[in-house]
Amino acid sequence: MARNPDETRFEIQRHRILKAAAICFNKKGYSGTSLKDVSRLLGLTDAALYYYVKNKEELVYQCYLRAAELGREAMEQAVRDGETGLEQATMYIRNHVEIMVGDEGPVAIMSEIPSLKRAHRNEILHVSRQHSMAFEEILDRGIADGSVVDCDVRMTGNAIMGSINWIPKWFHGKASMAAEIRKELPEILVRGLRT
Amino acid sequence: MARNPDETRFEIQRHRILKAAAICFNKKGYSGTSLKDVSRLLGLTDAALYYYVKNKEELVYQCYLRAAELGREAMEQAVRDGETGLEQATMYIRNHVEIMVGDEGPVAIMSEIPSLKRAHRNEILHVSRQHSMAFEEILDRGIADGSVVDCDVRMTGNAIMGSINWIPKWFHGKASMAAEIRKELPEILVRGLRT
DNA sequence: CAAAAATTCTAATCTAGATTAAAATAATGC
């Protein structure tokens, strides 16, 4: 009987819907996915979605919130458990790559921030900025403790984030590919950071 | 009098339209930009666009074709003029970054390939694949001649392309930022390739 | 099991924005 509010019938279904929406948005683009596409993926009717979200804009917004939330967790775990800056960076990258190819994913690429309504857009932009800054702080820490090469942290951060965020463009759920990504990509991204 | 077919009144205007469309698509997303947005940017009416493209789908398609064309040129110049694999990779990255932040840009991010009609989609996917393969060949060449570290070229290629393709998400035309990107980003991306 | 609440569906509307036809204006060649 679901004491945990996250496991209530409603929340579970809402969660499934967000996941389905993320799949559709990443695969067919925002304009290319109708609410019918999303609902069909769950064996529902498009109208049923309105029981969970106010409208399409909010569906996107919630997908992005979820993406941001997962990203934040990846970051926090890394900062908590890593010793040096390089270790933290490595852990964060591994965590975030795992999110992109693992089962909790897929995560919606934030391609449509501009079409969010103002309040939502501002909120998403804000958490995105937080996220970027947190990673830059990790790099700064690494430079300070000598584990990370001296570099332009803004550019380096953007470069690494770009690589990670781009994954859904070329990874389409094939398990063997997921394995290869998990194994190789973090090392490739970290390689440029070492002193 | 435009002997050169690329400088005919029509071609010039068509070109301006593609550039304006790329700006809009990158800034407001595909669904977020109406044809009115694009035309307004040029002081035209939305209906005027139909003199140049058959419909919105074709506008996107042409933007992507142009992006692919610019990418191909960046690649070809690098392969032609670079000695070692590492040199070629470096040149290509510099060239492509320049396209993303320079005046010939902006280049449309290919976020909406799935909503292209089949023939167009296949063509764009094909040239994209060509492009990826060409870069992977550069890396192979570098590994063979010892200038590039032994690595998974598929993953490495995707990582670097991701960084470059993501640029429009965080670069919004500020000149000082363009300068910083040109100066720092190529080095950051190449750093992980060196032996 | 019956009543109440939660969830989903059916069957319409409603709307932004793409598209088109025809008229108006601008450029060009002779």
Next chain:
DNA sequence: GCATTATTTTAATCTAGATTAGAATTTTTG
């Protein structure tokens, strides 16, 4: 300057797909 062609506009349609109202169904609760 006139005739022809190229470009753009005005003023409608047309349409996919978002949205809504209310009925139907399923789940929960006591």
